[in-house]
Amino acid sequence: MPDAVGFIGLGAMGKPMALNLRKHGVPVVVHNRSRDAERTLAEAGASVATSPAAVAAASHTIVLMLPDAPDVAAVLDGPQGLLSALPTGAIVVDSSTIAPAAARAFAAQVAARGGAYLDAPVSGGEIGAIEGTLTFMVGGDADALDAVRPLLAHMGTAEKIVHVGPSGAGQVCKACNQLVIGGTMVAVAEAIALARKAGVDGAKVRQALMGGFAASRVLEVHGERMLTGNYKPGFKARLYKKDLGIVAGALAEAGVVALETALVQQLVHAQLAAGEGEDDYSGVAKSIFRLAGLD
Amino acid sequence: MPDAVGFIGLGAMGKPMALNLRKHGVPVVVHNRSRDAERTLAEAGASVATSPAAVAAASHTIVLMLPDAPDVAAVLDGPQGLLSALPTGAIVVDSSTIAPAAARAFAAQVAARGGAYLDAPVSGGEIGAIEGTLTFMVGGDADALDAVRPLLAHMGTAEKIVHVGPSGAGQVCKACNQLVIGGTMVAVAEAIALARKAGVDGAKVRQALMGGFAASRVLEVHGERMLTGNYKPGFKARLYKKDLGIVAGALAEAGVVALETALVQQLVHAQLAAGEGEDDYSGVAKSIFRLAGLD
Numbered sequence: 356m357p358d359a360v361g362f363i364g365l366g367a368m369g370k371p372m373a374l375n376l377r378k379h380g381v382p383v384v385v386h387n388r389s390r391d392a393e394r395t396l397a398e399a400g401a402s403v404a405t406s407p408a409a410v411a412a413a414s415h416t417i418v419l420m421l422p423d424a425p426d427v428a429a430v431l432d433g434p435q436g437l438l439s440a441l442p443t444g445a446i447v448v449d450s451s452t453i454a455p456a457a458a459r460a461f462a463a464q465v466a467a468r469g470g471a472y473l474d475a476p477v478s479g480g481e482i483g484a485i486e487g488t489l490t491f492m493v494g495g496d497a498d499a500l501d502a503v504r505p506l507l508a509h510m511g512t513a514e515k516i517v518h519v520g521p522s523g524a525g526q527v528c529k530a531c532n533q534l535v536i537g538g539t540m541v542a543v544a545e546a547i548a549l550a551r552k553a554g555v556d557g558a559k560v561r562q563a564l565m566g567g568f569a570a571s572r573v574l575e576v577h578g579e580r581m582l583t584g585n586y587k588p589g590f591k592a593r594l595y596k597k598d599l600g601i602v603a604g605a606l607a608e609a610g611v612v613a614l615e616t617a618l619v620q621q622l623v624h625a626q627l628a629a630g631e632g633e634d635d636y637s638g639v640a641k642s643i644f645r646l647a648g649l650d
Numbered sequence: 651m652p653d654a655v656g657f658i659g660l661g662a663m664g665k666p667m668a669l670n671l672r673k674h675g676v677p678v679v680v681h682n683r684s685r686d687a688e689r690t691l692a693e694a695g696a697s698v699a700t701s702p703a704a705v706a707a708a709s710h711t712i713v714l715m716l717p718d719a720p721d722v723a724a725v726l727d728g729p730q731g732l733l734s735a736l737p738t739g740a741i742v743v744d745s746s747t748i749a750p751a752a753a754r755a756f757a758a759q760v761a762a763r764g765g766a767y768l769d770a771p772v773s774g775g776e777i778g779a780i781e782g783t784l785t786f787m788v789g790g791d792a793d794a795l796d797a798v799r800p801l802l803a804h805m806g807t808a809e810k811i812v813h814v815g816p817s818g819a820g821q822v823c824k825a826c827n828q829l830v831i832g833g834t835m836v837a838v839a840e841a842i843a844l845a846r847k848a849g850v851d852g853a854k855v856r857q858a859l860m861g862g863f864a865a866s867r868v869l870e871v872h873g874e875r876m877l878t879g880n881y882k883p884g885f886k887a888r889l890y891k892k893d894l895g896i897v898a899g900a901l902a903e904a905g906v907v908a909l910e911t912a913l914v915q916q917l918v919h920a921q922l923a924a925g926e927g928e929d930d931y932s933g934v935a936k937s938i939f940r941l942a943g944l945d
Contacts, residue, residue, distance in 0.1 A: 478862035538837025546826035567773035571866030
C-alpha cells in the first residue's frame, strides 16, 4: 500500500523537512539511524519503519537526506536496502549533498529497478529547512520532478525548485553554490580584516557595501557574524569541508582550474586545524584574522 | 562670490554626476583637462573655469572626480591649483578612488588652508552616476559631511551616503568594496566554468544560486555578463587594476594577509596581459575560462 511519503535521514536538515511534510498533512513513514529523531516525527504523526526496505514497501516517493554518498549507497543497496523493495515507478528524491558522479551512478541503479532517482540537494541551511523556504537544485527526469514538485514545495519555496538538467546536474549546481559562497565568504573576511586593522568601523563598511555591487547574502548574514564574532552554527565548518571535497572532485572531474576555490579549501583546512570544525563555516574568518594578527 | 558648486574632473563618472547637479538646479562651475566634457556641461548651464584656482574663487564646495592621487595633487597644489585660492571654510569633496594614506595627506593640506577635505569615493558605476543612485563612502569631519549631504543626494541615494569615519576611512571602505567584488567575481567565474565543463546550463545554475546564500549583485549582474560573454564596459579592467593596486597598498599598510585578494589581483593582471584591459572587469572570467580550456 504505497501511499505515504518515505523519509530517510532525520538530521539537522532532514528532521525539519520531514516535519514540514507532516505540517501539510502528508502521510510520512520515516527511518533514521538514531531513534530520537524518529520519536519526534512519530509524535508529529509519522509512522516509523525499521529499515529502508520497510520504507520502500510503504511509499512510492522516498526522500533521502543523508551525510554523504556512502550513506546513500548503504540505504539503497545495503542490508534491507531501499532497492530490495522498491515499487515499480517509485521516485527517489535524494537531497543529500554528494558528488555528481555518485548521483549519476545511483540514478542508474534506481532506473535498473524500474524507479526514478532525482538528485535534489538544497540550499538555505537549517533555517530554510525549518521555515520551509529551501531551494532545490534538481537533476534527473523532468516528469519525475513535476510529479514530486507539490511535495518539495512543502519543504521549499515553489519558485526555487529548479530543474537544472539531467542526473548529476543538481549536484553540480550545489557544488557551484558551495564554491561561490566560499569565495565570497573569504572576500568578506579579508575586507573586515582590512577595516579592523585600518581602524575603521566594520559595521559601517558593511552598511556602505550593502548598497552597491559588493552586496551579497554572505555579506549580509555572515558579515554580521564576523563583525560580532558569533560563530554558533548554522552550518558546521566540518560539513563545509566535506562539501568542498566534493567541489574539488567535481572540478577535477570536469577539468577546471579553480585557484580561488583551492585557496578557500586550504583556509577551511586551517579552520579545522585550529580545532574550530564545530563552528559555523563563516568562522573561516578567524583564520584570516589570525593571519593579520587580530584576535 | 563663492555661491556655485565647483566640479573638477568630468570623465565617465564625473560628467553624469555634474549633470545631475545641474538637473537639480544647482549652479555649477566646472573645470576639466579636455574641453569636450566642459562643453556638455556648459550646454547644461554650467560655467566653465580655466583653472582649479578659478573654480575655487567661485565656489566654497568643490567636488573632485579624478583618476588617481597624482591628479588630485596636481589639482590641489599644482600651477593655479585649488589651494592657492581656496575660500576659508571651503569643503573639498574628493570622490576620486585613491589610497587612504593619500586622502589623509590631502585632508591635512586642505585643513592647513582653513578648509575641510572629505574623502568620498563612490560605488555604483557609470549607471549609478547617470541615474543618480551612487553610494558615497565618506571619511572626514561629520559636520562638513552634513553640510554637503543635500548636494551628494543629488548624485547618490540619500540613505547610501555613509559616514564611515575620520579622514581616509572612506577610501578604506572603497578598498573593501573593490576587494569584496573581486573575490566574489572570481568565485562566480569559477562556478560558471565548472557548470560549463560539466555540461550543465549556467543560466539555470545562476537562477538556482540567486535563491540562496550564494546570491549577490555580482552573480546577478556580472554572472549574466559571463554567461552571455558580454564584456562591454561598464567598468574597465585597467581601472580595476589600478584600484586593486590601491587595495594591495592599503592591505600592506594595515598589515593584513589577504591571500584571496592577492590571487584576484594576479588574475586581473592575466586579463590585462591578454590584451583585455578595455573590457569590463567581469571579463576576468575569460582568464579563468582559458585556464579550463574553454573559449
